[in-house]
Amino acid sequence: MxxxxxxxxxxxxxxxxxxxxxxxxxxxxxxxxxxxxxxxxxxxxxxxxxxxxxxxxxxxxxxxxxxxxxxxxxxxxxxxxxxxxxxxxxxxxxxxxxxxxxxxxxxxxxxxxxxLNGTQPIRCRCKHFAEQHSAAPDFSCNSCSKCSGFHSGxxxxxxxxxxxxxxxxxxxxxxxxxxxxxxxxxxxxxxxxxxxxxxxxxxxxRLDDSGIGSPSAQLLESPVTNTDHPFLRALQGPSSSMQTNFQITDGGASSAMQASSLKRPEEDDMAYFERQYQERLKKEKAAKRGKNAVQSKNPWQ
Structure with a gap:
């Protein structure tokens, strides 16, 4: 190099x-x-x-x-x-x-x-591009006689x-x-x-007064639903009644799981994704060991 x-x-x-x-x-x-x-x-x-x-x-x-x-x-x-x-x-x-x-x-x-349509130029209704039209105020087409001016749909x-x-x-x-x-x-x-x-x-x-504008307080304070972005759903904490019920049924395992899914203040993006990957591997190995243990106890299953 x-x-x-x-x-x-x-x-x-x-x-x-x-x-x-x-x-x-x-x-x-x-x-x-x-x-x-x-x-x-x-x-x-x-x-x-x-x-x-x-x-x-x-x-x-x-x-x-x-x-x-x-x-x-x-x-x-x-x-x-x-x-x-x-x-x-x-x-x-x-x-x-x-x-x-x-x-x-x-x-x-x-x-x-x-x-532009992405990175591609748009066409007039006469099927020709803007560069094929005159730059004079009437914008008439130079490639055909039926077009009276650039008009795109x-x-x-x-x-x-x-x-x-x-x-x-x-x-x-x-x-x-x-x-x-x-x-x-x-x-x-x-x-x-x-x-x-x-x-x-x-x-x-653009969330300023020249664009669509900033979202309303009602929208920002609205609860997260299943139609929202996955990141919002992942960071949304469960309700108090659901959290109490989870703590009773699984001993707080769901709360610990949710806490582990959050990004820690000292972590950068790569460290966060690596920790998530390692935790997923541990869960898969634990599930596989549990499945093998059940099959060894019941070989006819």
Whole structure:
């Protein structure tokens, strides 16, 4: 195995480059800024980003942000969100806010999110993919003449079809007025709707005000049933009457069994699973010895 070694200070240099790339993006035209140009760029752009950040999301008709757009999220035009105009010295007063693509000769007028079916692209009702359609506002198909615009019957995880969703571009004030999270002000380019790690999850899985929301107290306090997850059932203790009955019939063996099934504070995951495995082997050996003892006493059975 080849061993890679870094010179002293190399890791810090990599971190500085990553920070540079997150701040500058593609504004340097592929040629790194000099230290002076970098400082001048930050003095000009960072105040704008901290004050005029735009939040981009793919929203269902119920108001849920099913997808929060980040720098690498692709647009209908196949270019990333970071390749669109995301910095505004003055936020336009007209709505909707248009975020045009900056790639040369791209007809994309504004960022438009198109979902994926897992890792696969979705098809239009004309059976062609989104990339086979024009990125112009009408989204007409380039591969057939019968399609007047991209229209997919794909159903989002929220239960609503994709064509009922819309790509929303909004300001921090507009998002706060709806009670949706805005995160911290950051100097990085094209952050879109990302406010934390939870922003990477789908809306129906995100337990904040931009997603499905936190579960109610009634749901959290409801008793565990047979339809719940096995881990919840394993950690659910028996009722007092059942526990008393078990202690009478088996001398507390069931309570000891349940206590042994719980993870101990000092155990890591591997130690816990190894202990469970060893206890299961002991039970199987004990059951086998008991069966052999019964058969030896009654050989005609």
């Amino acid at each position: 080849e061993r890679l070694t870094l010179q002293p200070g190399a890791a810090a240099a990599i971190d500085e480059y990553l920070e540079y790339r997150r701040i500058v993006g593609e504004d340097d035209g592929g040629k790194l800024f000099t230290p002076e140009e970098y400082e001048e760029y930050k003095n000009k752009v960072l105040p704008i980003r901290l004050q005029n950040r735009l939040y981009v999301s793919w929203r269902s008709p119920t108001g849920m942000d099913c997808k929060l757009v980040g720098p690498e999220t692709p647009c209908f035009c196949t270019h990333r969100y970071k390749q669109h105009k995301t910095d505004f010295e003055v936020i336009p007063k007209e709505r909707p806010i248009y975020v045009p693509c900056r790639v040369s000769r791209c007809p994309c007028r504004s960022y438009h999110f198109v979902p 794909f159903t989002c995880g929220c239960g609503q079809p994709a064509y009922t969703h819309e790509t929303v571009v909004e300001t921090k004030e507009e998002r706060l007025a709806q009670g949706k999270p805005v995160g911290k002000d950051v100097p990085f380019a094209a952050m879109g709707g990302l406010t934390g790690f939870s922003s990477l999850a789908e809306g129906y899985m």
